[in-house]
Amino acid sequence: MRFDVITLFPELVEQVISCGVVGRAADQDLLQLNCWNPRQYTLDRHRTVDDRPYGGGPGMLMKVQPLQDAIRAVRQQNKQGRLIYLSPQGIPVKQAMLARQVDEGSIIFLCGRYEGVDERLIRQEVDEEWSIGDYVISGGELAAMVCIDAITRLIPGALGHDQSAQQDSFSEGLLDCPHYTRPEEFQGCKVPELLVKGNHQQIEDWREQQALGRTWQRRPDLLEHIVLDDRRQALLDEYIDELKKTSQKT
Numbered sequence: 111m112r113f114d115v116i117t118l119f120p121e122l123v124e125q126v127i128s129c130g131v132v133g134r135a136a137d138q139d140l141l142q143l144n145c146w147n148p149r150q151y152t153l154d155r156h157r158t159v160d161d162r163p164y165g166g167g168p169g170m171l172m173k174v175q176p177l178q179d180a181i182r183a184v185r186q187q188n189k190q191g192r193l194i195y196l197s198p199q200g201i202p203v204k205q206a207m208l209a210r211q212v213d214e215g216s217i218i219f220l221c222g223r224y225e226g227v228d229e230r231l232i233r234q235e236v237d238e239e240w241s242i243g244d245y246v247i248s249g250g251e252l253a254a255m256v257c258i259d260a261i262t263r264l265i266p267g268a269l270g271h272d273q274s275a276q277q278d279s280f281s282e283g284l285l286d287c288p289h290y291t292r293p294e295e296f297q298g299c300k301v302p303e304l305l306v307k308g309n310h311q312q313i314e315d316w317r318e319q320q321a322l323g324r325t326w327q328r329r330p331d332l333l334e335h336i337v338l339d340d341r342r343q344a345l346l347d348e349y350i351d352e353l354k355k356t357s358q359k360t
Contacts, residue, residue, distance in 0.1 A: 111141045111265050112216035114184045114191060115254050116177065118159065118223050120145030126255040135268040143258070144187075148172070151179035160224050169225035177220070177227060181235050184218055191216035192237040196250035196257075197226060200239030203257065205283075207240075212264045219257065221250030283336050285329060287320035315345065323349035 115123050123145050127136040135141050149157040153175065160170040181193065196219060211217045220227070220236065232239070242253045262268050290301040304316050322345055325332050338346065 111212060111261065112188060112191065113141060113143045113258050113261075114146065114188050114216070114218040115143070115221060115251075115258075116146045116148060116180050116184065116219065117221040117249075117251050117254070118147060118149065119221075119249070119251050120147055122251045123221075123254060126258050130259075131268060132259055132262045135262050135265060138267065140265050140268055141262055144184075146180050146184055148176040148180045151176045151183065163225065167225075171225050172223060172227040172231075174228045174231045177231050178235060181218075181220070188216050188218060190214065191218045193218045193220060193235055194257075195220045195222065195227070195232060195236040195239045196242070196253040197222055197239050198241050198244070198246055200241035203240050203242050203260075205260075208257065208261045209264050211261050217261070219250065219254040221254055223249045283332055284321045285325045285332070287317040287324065318342070319345040319349050322346040323353070326350065327353075 117123050124143065126132050127141075127143050132141070136143065148159050152158055158173070159176050160172050163169070163171045184191075192214070194217060240253070240257070242256050247253065290305060294301050294306060302316070304312055308316070322333075322338075322342060326346060326349070
């Protein structure tokens with residue numbers, strides 16, 4: 111998987127491959143990260159990458175020319191990757207979007223700074239705008255690092271266990287189920303008995319039911335996009351019934 115990132119702070123983005131899952135994947139040559147600094151494509155001796163916005167207002171905007179020249183340099187080496195501009199105005203990032211990038215094999219991230227980038231660059235060069243949430247951060251670098259981490263987890267061989275990514279939240283449109291490790295009892299709270307003594311099928315059913323129930327409780331909007339078969343619907347109904355019984359007791 112090839113990642114190209116256009117950024118004024120390459121030293122920040124490069125930290126994403128210094129440790130953890132992404133670092134191990136880079137060590138195994140499962141991914142390649144290239145950072146491109148627009149300052150290297152400026153035409154003045156001050157290496158100016160920003161200017162005041164027309165119409166006034168606070169802050170500065172990133173100029174078209176250095177960014178466009180950086181993009182064209184990237185595309186000489188990465189002709190297939192789509193250019194993604196990371197901004198609060200983008201479409202919300204979803205797991206399925208990230209999974210498609212693994213199939214495509216490469217992606218280019220454009221990281222904004224200041225008040226953003228000139229709209230003409232977006233219209234001429236950007237394939238999609240992505241947002242990692244309804245909040246504002248200082249630049250697109252952290253958003254790019256989030257996306258790189260999330261995409262890397264989906265690369266075959268990047269995780270220690272083949273099923274790890276499949277069991278993550280959102281992998282099947284649901285939140286993840288609860289997880290427990292030793293000790294079996296901690297400060298009076300016990301691990302569910304089924305996880306200790308149940309057979310494999312019972313455990314799988316329990317985990318699926320918990321994922322359905324947790325999604326129903328916390329992110330019901332996700333269930334609107336999933337068609338539940340009779341078995342899954344029965345698991346969810348049983349979860350809701352048990353929850354109601356517990357609420358009545360308390």
